[in-house]
Amino acid sequence: MNFEDYKGIWVYIEEQEGVIAPVSLELLGAGRQLADKRGVELAGVLIGNRVKHLSQTVFEYGADTVYVYDDPIFEHYRTEPYMYALLDCCQKHKPEVILYGATPTGKDLASAVATDLPTGLTADTTMLDIEEDTGLLLASRPAFGGNIMATILCKKYRPQMATVRPKVMKALKREPGRTGKVVEERIWLREEDVRTKVLEIVRETTKKVRIDEADIVVAGGKGLESKEGFQLIHQLADVLGGAVGASRDVVEAGWIDHHHQVGQTGVTVTPKIYFAIGISGAIQHLVGMQNSGLIIAINKDPHAPIFQACHYGIVGDAFEIVPLLIEHFKQA
Amino acid sequence: MHIVVCIKQVPDTKVIKMNPKTKTIDRASAPAILNPYDAHAVEEAVRLKKRYGGTVSVLTMGPPPAVKAIKKCIEIGADDGYMISDRAFAGADTLATSYALSKAVEKISTLKPIDLILCGKMSIDGDTGQVGPGIARRLDIPPLTAVKKIEEINIEKGYAIVHRKLEDGYEVVQSALPCLCAVEKEINDLSYAPLPNMIKAARYQPHIWSVNDLEDVDRKQLGLKGSPTVVGKIWTPEKPQGGTMLEGDIQEQVQQVLDIVLQKRELFTEWEGGR
Ligand SMILES: Cc1cc2nc3c(=O)[nH]c(=O)nc-3n(C[C@H](O)[C@H](O)[C@H](O)COP(=O)(O)OP(=O)(O)OC[C@H]3O[C@@H](n4cnc5c(N)ncnc54)[C@H](O)[C@@H]3O)c2cc1C
Ligand SMILES: Cc1cc2nc3c(=O)[nH]c(=O)nc-3n(C[C@H](O)[C@H](O)[C@H](O)COP(=O)(O)OP(=O)(O)OC[C@H]3O[C@@H](n4cnc5c(N)ncnc54)[C@H](O)[C@@H]3O)c2cc1C
Known part of the structure; x- marks a missing residue:
């Protein structure tokens, strides 16, 4: 494998019903930094049905x-067609790095692509850097339930790949009108050759704000x-729109x-404000919320570990404090 | 119907301790348990067996003590256990792990053809979730991740219908058989192991294979040698410093929270959106 042949930083652009996933825009921000450090191009890979127009957004984010x-075959995400497209793109254009959002789709796709290439894949990255001269990607991730952090390296294979957790990297400020080069590619795959069919999509449209996207x-x-x-808890969330x-x-x-479960075996959230009320703060809970912008904890036990992980804490009884908060926020 | 469930023995990360000197995981400090997601995968296989008839085999790659995890699966209701254990497998990343496991699956299928493979969503130690799709690709069968319900298995017509969890709902997918499903915890509630299973488990001896027992193995793809990823630096994340405790009586505390939160009003700019 000649490393010289592999150039450029790529981001897999995740799209659903005409909207780009926020994590893909965040990764364009992170990818831009890596590309600049290496002095190479940043590219997005966009796969879907009627998605070409989204290229403009991808340029505007870096x-x-x-x-x-x-192609219509990409109407719904399915591992095999998407994987074949990405493999085709890798073969033709040889990137040195590919980043994916660590979403269910991003992880599914990246795992399959890594196996077929084959190459190494770092999971659930939360810190990214690159060695300027060698191009070695330094992808760090929590493991063992958040008890340790490890930097994972892929020294002997290209491309190097990582899935990156949402809401950890920062998107660039959108630059309207910024353009770039669109390269249209295609693969020859017939619907009859795909072994999976999406029969139905059920959106459980809860009016409630999605917990991993909420600001509060x-x-x-x-x-x-x-x-x-x-x-x-429901009442306080309602008055705050959280x-x-x-x-x-x-x-x-x-x-x-x-x-609604936050933590290692639930959802990872990074809202701007996180209230932890009557939560002790076990490590498995903390890994799911510790990157929140502002953490306010209410607990009657002054020794609860949550107080080590919060920005502001109140030692007290939730049944006294929360009703007061609800009342005051209603008026504010 | 023959279902193979891939299972892993893991340290219980809830009680795990760090060695303060070497800054590494002190594996001895934590009891080894069956990966919680894999318990649900085995439970699901046993339920499918009750519904459609057939056999449930479990497969693990690990050091000899991992026999215990297999016994746990026998308690849940699995019929057979296979373990691949060899120095040659040590230090495997997900790519080398899926390679070794796929070779073992191939061998099991020569003993008895396989209709369905189940995995957990992820392990609680490495927690990458990459091994399941990896095995499926190597065997060239469809990988289905985030499976929260198996609605139908139709062996005669050769398809499965499953529900895959989406961020805002789920999708119903039909897949050709055999396929591989990586299952979510919500797929079922664990039942209590019936007494006869416990007795069987106590006596049960799994089939244990070394690398020499597997066919057509390219040793360069195994273990540390076959792993493109290497662990560079490991460190313990800094413990948070602890926050400011709000003083005063309850009214004053509430007022302070109000001030803090309302100060952050400027944070509530709308996300620009990706349209
Ligand atoms: C493999 C594994 C994965 C896990 N994954 C997760 C996960 O994803 N998410 C998660 O959350 N947990 C997870 N856990 C469980 C975790 O270890 C804890 O058991 C759990 O987070 C505790 O929940 P809690 O804080 O609500 O309850 P407790 O630990 O029981 O805490 C209750 C708290 O409420 C306080 N309190 C009581 N009365 C009042 C009052 N009137 N006013 C104010 N405070 C009061 C108490 O002081 C106490 O601190 C996992 C565990 C394991 C082993
Ligand atoms: C700190 C640390 C970080 C790591 N980071 C990475 C990384 O980023 N990328 C990487 O490629 N590797 C990584 N590894 C190595 C990885 O943990 C091992 O390869 C491991 O063998 C399998 O991965 P997993 O535990 O993530 O399994 P997962 O992919 O999370 O497991 C999913 C399912 O696959 C099945 N399965 C997994 N392992 C076995 C097994 N041994 N036997 C039977 N079935 C099994 C189970 O059904 C399980 O539920 C890391 C290891 C450590 C210690």
Whole structure:
């Protein structure tokens, strides 16, 4: 393998129903820095049905080139067609790095592509850097339930690949009118040759704000004592226009469903404000919320570990404090 | 129907301790358990067996003590256990792991053809979620991740219908068989192991294979040698410093929270959107 042949930083652009996933724009920001450091191009790879027009957005967020695979076969995400497109693109244009959002789709696609290339794939990266001269990607990630951080390297294979957690990298400020080069590609794959079919898509349209996209998350724990007590969390979230989060123990007690669980085995959130109310702050919970902009904890035990992980803490009874907060925010 | 479930023994990351000197995981400090996601995968296989009839085999790659994880699966209701264990496998990343496991799956399928492979969504130690799709690609069968329900398996017509979890709902997917499903925890609730299973598990001896027992193995693709990724630096993330505790009586505390939150009003700019 001749490393000289592999040039440029790529970002897989995840798209759904005409909208680019926020994480892809964040990765264009991170990718821009890596590309500048190496003095190479930044490219986006856009796969989908009727997606070509989205190239403009990709340029405006920092890409120099966009490779487009636009075909009805890509109507819904399916591993095999998407994988074949990306493999085709790699073969033709040989990047040194490919970044994917660590979303269910990004992880699924990256795992398959890595196996077929083959190359190394670093999972759930939260820190990225590159060696200027060698082009070695330094991708660091939490492992063992957040107990350690490890830098994973891929020294002998190209491209180097990583999935990167949403909301960790920063998107560049959009530069309207910024343009670049569109490269249209295609693969010859017939629908009959694809072994999976999407029969139906069910959107569970909850009016509620999605917890991983919300600016404010109000999360409650076992300290709320019961499903009835937990209603206080819903009420505070409502007045703040935020989403409701929960510890695993609350989910297991059946007070709220699993979509709301924050932590290692739930969702990772990075809202601008995170309320942790009646949550003790177990490590598995902390890894899911510790990158939030502002963490406010309310707990009656002054020694609760959550107080080590918050910006502001109140030692007190949730049943006294939360109703007051609700009342005051209503007026504010 | 023959279902193979891939399972991994992992240290319980909830109680794991760090060696303060070497800054590494002190594996001895944590009990080894069956990866929680894999318990749900085995449970699902056992339920499918009850629904459609057939056999459930579990497969693990690991050091000899991982036999314990296999026994746990027998308790849940698996029929057979296979383990590949050899120095040659040590130090594998996900690529080398999926290679070794796919070779073992091939061998199991020569003993008894396989209709379906199940994996957990991820392990709780390496927690990459990459091994399942890797195995599927190597065997050239469709990988289905984020599976939260298996609606139908139709062996005669050769298809499966599953629900894949999406960020805002789910999709119903039909796939040709055999396929590989990586399952979410919500796919089922674990049941209690019936007594006869516990007795069987206590006595059970799994099939243990070394690298020499597998066919057509390219040793260069195994273990550390076959792993493109290497772990560079490992460090313990700094413990958070601890926050400012708000003083005063409850009214004053509430007022302070109000001030802090309302100060951040400027943070609430709308995201520009990717349209
Ligand atoms: C493999 C694994 C994965 C896990 N994944 C997750 C995960 O994704 N997310 C997660 O959250 N957990 C996870 N856990 C569980 C985690 O270890 C904790 O058990 C859990 O987070 C505790 O939930 P809690 O804080 O609500 O409950 P507790 O630990 O019981 O804490 C309740 C808190 O409420 C306080 N309190 C009581 N009454 C009041 C009151 N009136 N006012 C104010 N405070 C009060 C108490 O002081 C206490 O601190 C996982 C565990 C394992 C082993
Ligand atoms: C700190 C650290 C960081 C790491 N980071 C990376 C990384 O970024 N990229 C990388 O490629 N490797 C990485 N590894 C190596 C990786 O953990 C191992 O390759 C491991 O063998 C499998 O990966 P996993 O634990 O992530 O499994 P996952 O892919 O999370 O497991 C998914 C499912 O695959 C099945 N499975 C996994 N392992 C086995 C097994 N041994 N036997 C049977 N079934 C199994 C189970 O069904 C499991 O639920 C890392 C290791 C460490 C210690």
